[in-house]
Every structure is written in structure tokens, then in C-alpha cells.
Amino acid sequence: MDETVAEFFRRTILKIPITEMMAVLKAWDFLSENHLQTVNFRQRKESLVQDLVLLCEEKRASLNDAALLDIIYTQFHRHQKVWDVFQMSRRPGEDIDLFDMEQFKSSFKKILQRALKNVTVSFRDTEENAVWIRIAWGTQYRKPNQYKPVYVVYYSQTPYAFVASSLLKSNLPLLGQALTVASKHHQIVKMDLRSRYLDSLKAIVFKQYNQTFETHNSTTPLQERSLGLDINIVDSRIIHENRVEKERIQRVTQEIFGDYPQPRLEFAQYKLETKFKSDLNGGILAEREEPLRCLVKFSSPHLLEALKSLAPAGIADAPLSPLLTCIPNKGMNYFKIRDK
Amino acid sequence: MELANAQSQDGESKGGVLAHLERLEIQLSKSHKKLEEPQREQAVESALGTKIHKLRLLRDKLSAELKQRQARVKVSAANVEPDQTLEISEQEILERKQENVKAILQAYRFTGISGKLTSRGVCVCISTAFEGNLLDSYFVDLVIQKPLRIHHHSIPVFIPLEEIAAKYLQTNIQHFLFILCEYLNAYSGRKYQADRLQSDFAACLAGPLQRNSLCNLLSFTYKVEPKDQSFPFCARLLYKDLTTALPTDVTVTYRGTDASATTWEEQRAAHEHMFFTKPLHQVFTSFARKGEKLDMSLVS
Numbered sequence: 001m002d003e004t005v006a007e008f009f010r011r012t013i014l015k016i017p018i019t020e021m022m023a024v025l026k027a028w029d030f031l032s033e034n035h036l037q038t039v040n041f042r043q044r045k046e047s048l049v050q051d052l053v054l055l056c057e058e059k060r061a062s063l064n065d066a067a068l069l070d071i072i073y074t075q076f077h078r079h080q081k082v083w084d085v086f087q088m089s090r091r092p093g094e095d096i097d098l099f100d101m102e103q104f105k106s107s108f109k110k111i112l113q114r115a116l117k118n119v120t121v122s123f124r125d126t127e128e129n130a131v132w133i134r135i136a137w138g139t140q141y142r143k144p145n146q147y148k149p150v151y152v153v154y155y156s157q158t159p160y161a162f163v164a165s166s167l168l169k170s171n172l173p174l175l176g177q178a179l180t181v182a183s184k185h186h187q188i189v190k191m192d193l194r195s196r197y198l199d200s201l202k203a204i205v206f207k208q209y210n211q212t213f214e215t216h217n218s219t220t221p222l223q224e225r226s227l228g229l230d231i232n233i234v235d236s237r238i239i240h241e242n243r244v245e246k247e248r249i250q251r252v253t254q255e256i257f258g259d260y261p262q263p264r265l266e267f268a269q270y271k272l273e274t275k276f277k278s279d280l281n282g283g284i285l286a287e288r289e290e291p292l293r294c295l296v297k298f299s300s301p302h303l304l305e306a307l308k309s310l311a312p313a314g315i316a317d318a319p320l321s322p323l324l325t326c327i328p329n330k331g332m333n334y335f336k337i338r339d340k
Numbered sequence: 341m342e343l344a345n346a347q348s349q350d351g352e353s354k355g356g357v358l359a360h361l362e363r364l365e366i367q368l369s370k371s372h373k374k375l376e377e378p379q380r381e382q383a384v385e386s387a388l389g390t391k392i393h394k395l396r397l398l399r400d401k402l403s404a405e406l407k408q409r410q411a412r413v414k415v416s417a418a419n420v421e422p423d424q425t426l427e428i429s430e431q432e433i434l435e436r437k438q439e440n441v442k443a444i445l446q447a448y449r450f451t452g453i454s455g456k457l458t459s460r461g462v463c464v465c466i467s468t469a470f471e472g473n474l475l476d477s478y479f480v481d482l483v484i485q486k487p488l489r490i491h492h493h494s495i496p497v498f499i500p501l502e503e504i505a506a507k508y509l510q511t512n513i514q515h516f517l518f519i520l521c522e523y524l525n526a527y528s529g530r531k532y533q534a535d536r537l538q539s540d541f542a543a544c545l546a547g548p549l550q551r552n553s554l555c556n557l558l559s560f561t562y563k564v565e566p567k568d569q570s571f572p573f574c575a576r577l578l579y580k581d582l583t584t585a586l587p588t589d590v591t592v593t594y595r596g597t598d599a600s601a602t603t604w605e606e607q608r609a610a611h612e613h614m615f616f617t618k619p620l621h622q623v624f625t626s627f628a629r630k631g632e633k634l635d636m637s638l639v640s
Contacts, residue, residue, distance in 0.1 A: 096580050099552040100559070129553040157498040157553040206497040213479040213494065214456050214463045216445040 001057045008066050008146050009056050013049045016073055021048075027072050030065050031055060067122035067146070071134045074151055074164075075126075078198045081151065081164035085193045085201055085331070086176065088159045088185035097184060099156045101131065108133065108182035115174055120144045130155040137171050150175065153198065159185065160205045162198055192334035200263035204328050209263045249311045252318040256325050262304035268333045270296040270323065275339055291339060304328065449477065453521055460484070460491065466521050468528035470585060471619065475528040480520070488513065498553040499523055500582075522583040529585030529619075530555035536621035544624060546571035556582065558620070561595075564607070564627045572596035573608065577615060590615045 001009075016024050021041065025031055031052075039051050056065070074081065109121045118138025125131050133152040138144035151164040152175070161179050176188040195201050203209040240246065273291045300306040304327065311318035319325070327333055448454035455464040461484035467477045481491040487510055495501045501520070508516035538549050543566050550559035556579035563571045578589035592612045594604045614623045 096556065096582060097554070098557045098578055098580065099554075100557055101550060101552060102559075129551065155497075155553065160497075207492065208494075208497075210492040211494055213465070213481060214458050215465055215479075216442065216448070216454075216456055 001061070002063075004143075004146075005061075005063050005066060006053060006057060008063070009053050009061065009069075010049055011147070012066060012070050012073060013052050014045070018045060018048075020076060024069070024072055024076060025052075028065075028069050030061060030069070031059065035059070063120065063146075064122055067120055067134055067136070067149075068124060070146075070149065071122060071124045071132050071151070074134075075124075075132060079196045082194060082196055083153075083162045083164055083198050083201055085191040085205055086161045086163060086179070086188050087191050087205075088161065088180055088183065088188045090159075090185050097157050099183070101125070101129075101156060104156070104182045105131070108178050111178040111181055112174065116140075116171075118142060118144050120146065120149075128155060129157075135175070152179065154179070154183070155202075155206075156183075158206070161188075162201060165194075192332045194333065195265045197264040197266075200265060203263045204331050209328055210258050210260050212258070212260055246312075249318040253308060253311050256319060257304075257308040262302070262308060263328055265303045265327070265333055266301065267297055267299045268303055268324070268327055268335070269298075270335045270337060272296065273336070273338045298324075303333075450474070452525075453517055464517060466517075466524050468525045470525070470529035470532045473532065475532055478524050480517075495520070495524070496527075496553070499527060519583075526579075526581075526583050526585050527554060530579060533585065533620035534558060537624060540621060541624040544627070554579075554582065556580070558587075562624075565631055566628075570596065572604070573611065575611070575615060577620070585619070586617070587615060 018041075022036075025036060035055060039048065039055065041048060043051075105123050112119050112121055112135065116138065117140065120134075120136040122134045123131055124134075131154055133154065134149050135152070136144035136146045136149045150171070153162040154160075163175070180186065180188045191205075193201060193204065200209075272294050275291050276288060298307075307320060307324050310316040311320060323335065323337075445454075445456075449465055449467045452467055452469070453464065454467070455462045458481065461482045463479060463481045465477055465479050468475045478494050478496075480493045480495065483489050483491045490501075490505060490509075493501065499520075500523070504516060504519050504523070508519060534549060534551050534555050537545070537560075541562075544562050544564070546561040546563075551557070558577040559575070561571045561574050563573065572594055574593045574595055576589075576591045577587040579586075580588040590612050592608050592615070594608045596604065611623075614626065618626070
């Protein structure tokens with residue numbers, strides 16, 4: 001086995017936490033049960049990794065097998081990457097999309113390989129008719145850098161592709177072209193949506209985040225759900241002031257945010273380029289001709305849940321600004337606000 | 341004499357006279373009392389007598405009332421039972437009616453399209469089915485405003501909901517729902533066939549079934565006899581009409597190396613015809629049955 005490939009194996013296996021080692025190796029399915037039984041999993045990690053690399057060498061594992069292992073590791077640790085969302089479009093009135101996964105894969109690979117001789121492209125099919133693509137970029141003269149790959153997740157017959165941000169922005173147009181042509185679209189555009197949580201991004205663009213529906217079969221009446229501020233708890237020691245207002249806030253919040261768990265985002269960023277608006281006459285800021293430029297960024301471990309709890313906690317007025325509440329509906333968490 | 345006694349012996353006679361007077365007074369009052377006592381006793385007696393009389397009257401009155409009441413209670417007890425059972429049965433009837441209506445509303449989903457009014461509009465439920473098998477349900481929550489809009493839904497992203505809504509939602513909501521129903525039922529049917537093929541006839545397939553999200557392109561390599569070693573046929577099914585669950589294009593190729601080409605060609609053509617006309621998993625079921633028939637003929 002090539003030295004670089006062996007090193008790639010070593011570094012990839014070393015990344016895997018011991019607790020996940022068995023699960024990842026089983027998902028990889030390159031080393032069988034019998035092979036794995038010959039390895040002592042209780043030794044120190046470095047020795048374990050060495051044994052596994054030797055085993056891979058024995059079984060003549062290729063660069064492709066290593067790339068596949070890398071994909072599986074990334075699937076287990078998808079939150080470690082920041083994902084962008086791209087939207088593709090077709091010309092109107094086009095034929096039905098008869099998507100052939102094998103055709104897509106071969107077309108995608110061909111387009112990249114024709115443009116860049118040095119590129120490693122690997123695929124792994126997943127459930128829901130989706131595919132994870134791993135691309136290691138090289139240049140005309142340099143071999144592909146296996147340690148800075150780009151990942152793309154594509155669900156067949158949808159217009160969206162999820163791309164783990166790569167530092168090599170120069171390769172993005174080529175990637176876009178390959179995706180568009182292979183999936184039989186005409187245009188690709190980067191959405192203003194970014195997060196670590198791939199599943200939340202999918203829920204937002206596929207509009208899967210609100211899945212509670214009223215039917216005659218459901219027994220729980222919707223009115224009984226509360227936001228944690230349950231005014232109906234009768235405790236005579238507590239006197240609720242502003243009860244009417246609290247109930248209004250609860251109602252408005254529920255109308256806007258619903259009863260479902262919010263998709264998970266870490267931030268929302270607003271770039272403002274607006275003139276200063278003030279009721280007071282005069283003032284230095286009001287007289288400026290040029291618009292003010294500033295950046296407002298909201299960060300949170302779970303931004304939408306945090307926004308949902310602002311009004312009930314008394315920190316903000318209800319209803320919240322539509323700039324904050326439109327995030328999942330519009331599928332954006334980067335905004336540019338200009339004067340109209 | 342009395343005076344003389346009184347004058348001569350003042351002290352003794354005074355004592356004597358006063359004492360005498362006292363004694364006389366006492367006698368008098370005693371005799372008065374003796375006279376009074378029977379009177380008083382009589383008075384008391386008569387008072388007691390009237391009291392007794394009054395109490396007797398009261399007793400009679402009360403016992404009469406009691407008897408009346410008892411009689412009334414018996415009568416009303418006889419009447420009350422039918423009244424109460426009448427009330428119970430009315431309530432029961434209403435409850436049963438309510439349950440009936442609820443059950444009918446719940447059962448409406450078996451018609452394929454059902455809905456429930458919501459505070460802002462209506463939540464439509466499209467229940468898909470294929471050949472008598474009830475499959476997934478999909479929801480569209482509509483807000484009744486001008487213009488009509490979809491609040492949220494559970495339609496998969498690869499069904500062209502926006503296109504269909506753009507064409508029909510504002511102008512003809514019935515048509516919108518029917519078209520959506522067609523798309524979803526056809527998708528459910530295709531998915532059902534592909535799932536059944538993968539699960540029930542995995543032994544007849546070489547490798548996994550190639551499919552896509554809409555299940556409108558299926559590609560697989562298969563054999564007819566489970567005991568065959570090789571997988572001689574390749575099939576490629578295209579469903580260009582998204583409102584149907586049967587393919588529009590079928591290509592079956594024979595990739596074996598058998599010399600007797602004509603029988604294989606016949607089989608190949610027959611398979612193609614079957615894939616056009618029958619649901620996918622039923623084609624494979626008929627393969628199995630033909631195999632059984634052959635076995636039976638060999639045995640007999």
C-alpha cells in the first residue's frame with residue numbers, strides 16, 4: 001500500500017473515538033466480523049490504530065476504501081462541519097425528472113475529472129434516496145489533498161444540495177456546474193442559509209419542521225398545550241398579575257412559532273445599510289446622507305427556541321419582529337437590509 | 341274578759357292575744373289553702389287535661405300527615421322510575437349519536453380525501469391506497485383568505501406541489517385537491533410496489549433495487565427461478581406519467597450466454613409485457629406460481 005494511503009488510513013482511524021470505533025467499522029463493512037475479532041480493541045488507541053492499518057494493508061484496501069471510511073466518520077460527526085445550502089432550478093416546462101442514481105454519479109465524476117485531472121470523488125448512498133459525495137481537490141500538478149475534502153449531500157429529485165464549507169472557494173463554481181449538469185438542472189444559487197445542523201437545514205428547506213396537523217383522529221386538543229408558563233396551575237400562594245397580557249403573549253407566540261420543535265440554527269446575521277430614522281428633529285445621525293452600515297448577529301446554541309421564549313420570558317414584546325420570525329419560512333439566516 | 345285580761349296582764353295577754361291572733365291567722369290561711377288546693381288542683385288538672393287534648397290533636401294531625409306523605413311517596417315512587425329512565429336514555433342516545441358522528445368523521449379518511457375545519461381554514465388529509473392496501477396519509481393545511489394559501493403540509497419535497505398550486509389553487513380548489521391526490525396515490529403505489537419487490541423477492545434480485553425518490557425509475561437484475569445460479573435478465577422501468585402506478589417504458593434485456601436464443605427471447609418479450617400491465621410485485625408472484633406449476637407438472 002502506498003505510504004500516503006497508509007498515512008491517510010492512520011489519520012482517519014485515529015480521528016474515530018474509541019466508543020464509536022466498532023460502529024464505524026461495521027458501517028464501513030470492509031473488514032468482516034472475523035477480521036475484527038483478530039484485533040484487540042482494549043489496547044491503547046495508538047496500538048489499536050496501528051493494528052487496524054496493518055489489517056487494511058493486508059486486505060489491500062484502496063484509497064477509495066479510505067475515502068469511504070472518511071465519509072462514514074463525517075456522517076457520524078456531521079455537526080463538526082458547517083453546511084451551506086444551494087438551490088438549483090430548471091427551465092420551466094421541462095420533462096419529468098427520471099433520476100438515475102448511477103447516471104448521476106458517473107456524470108458528476110466525469111465532469112470533475114475532465115476539468116481537474118487530480119481529483120478523488122467518492123459516493124455513499126444513504127436512506128431516503130440520497131447520496132453523500134466526498135471530493136478531494138488537487139490541481140493540475142498536485143495530487144488531491146485528502147485532508148481538506150468537500151462533502152455534498154444530495155437528495156434525488158430535489159432542487160437542494162447541502163455542501164460542507166470548504167476553504168477552497170475557487171473550486172465552488174466547478175462543483176456547482178457538476179451538480180447542476182449531473183442532476184439535469186440549469187442554474188445553481190447559494191442560499192443565505194448556513195448551519196452546523198444538517199438535519200435542521202433539511203427540515204427547513206424541505207418544509208418538514210411543522211408536522212402537526214389537526215385531524216378527527218387526534219385526541220389532544222390543541223388549546224391545552226402550553227409554553228411552560230402554565231397559568232392554569234392553581235396555586236393560591238401565587239398571584240398572577242397581568243394575566244390577560246400573559247395569555248395574549250402565549251397565544252401570539254403559539255401562532256407564530258407553533259407547537260413543534262424548532263429547527264436548530266446557531267445564529268442569524270443582519271447586515272444593515274439604512275439611513276438613521278428618528279422622531280427627534282436634528283441630531284447628528286439623522287442628518288447623514290449616506291446610509292449607516294452595521295452588522296447585527298444573534299447567536300445561540302438553539303436560536304429559534306431562544307427567540308420563541310423571548311416574549312413569554314418578558315424580555316421582548318410579542319409579536320416579535322418579522323425579521324426574526326421569518327427565518328424558517330424564508331429559509332434564510334443571513335439578511336441584507338437596505339432602504340427601499 | 342278579754343279586755344281585763346289584756347289590761348291586767350299586758351305582757352302575757354299581749355303575747356296571748358297576738359299569739360292567738362297569729363294562731364287564728366295561721367289557721368285561717370291553712371283553711372284557705374285547704375280550700376284552695378282542690379281548686380288549684382282542679383285548675384292544674386284541667387290545664388293538664390287541655391294540654392293532653394291539644395297534644396292528642398297534634399298527634400293525630402301529624403300521623404295523618406305522615407300517612408298522607410307515605411301514600412304520596414309510594415305513588416310518586418311508582419311514577420318516578422319511568423321519568424328517570426326516560427332522562428337516562430335521552431342522554432345515552434345523544435352520547436351514542438355523538439360517538440357515531442365522531443366515528444364517521446374518523447372513517448372519512450378511507451374515502452381518500454377528508455378534512456377538518458381549523459381556526460384559520462381547513463386541514464385536508466389525503467389518504468393513499470394501492471390495490472386495497474391503505475398506505476401513507478399526507479396533509480395540507482389551508483388558510484382560507486384571499487388569496488388562498490397553504491400554511492404547512494407534509495407533502496414530500498419531490499412532488500411538484502408548488503406547480504400544481506400555482507395552476508389550480510386559486511381558481512379551482514377541487515381540481516387542485518384531485519390532482520394532488522392523483523400524484524400522491526400514484527407515488528404511494530409505485531413506492532409500495534418497489535418496497536414489496538425489495539422485501540418479498542430479494543432472493544430473485546442480484547444486488548439492491550436501483551430506485552429514486554419518486555420511484556419513477558427502477559432498474560434491477562433478476563432471475564425467474566429461485567434455484568437458478570445466474571441472474572439472466574435486466575429490467576429498466578420508467579414511469580414518465582407521474583399520475584400512474586404502472587410504467588410507461590419497459591426494457592428487459594437478456595444478458596445470459598445461452599445458445600437457445602428463441603426461448604429466452606420469448607421469455608424476455610413476455611416479461612416486458614407483464615411489467616407493462618401488472619404491478620411489479622405481482623409479476624414476480626406470477627413467476628413463482630409458474631415455477632410451481634412447472635414443478636407440479638414434473639411431479640405428475
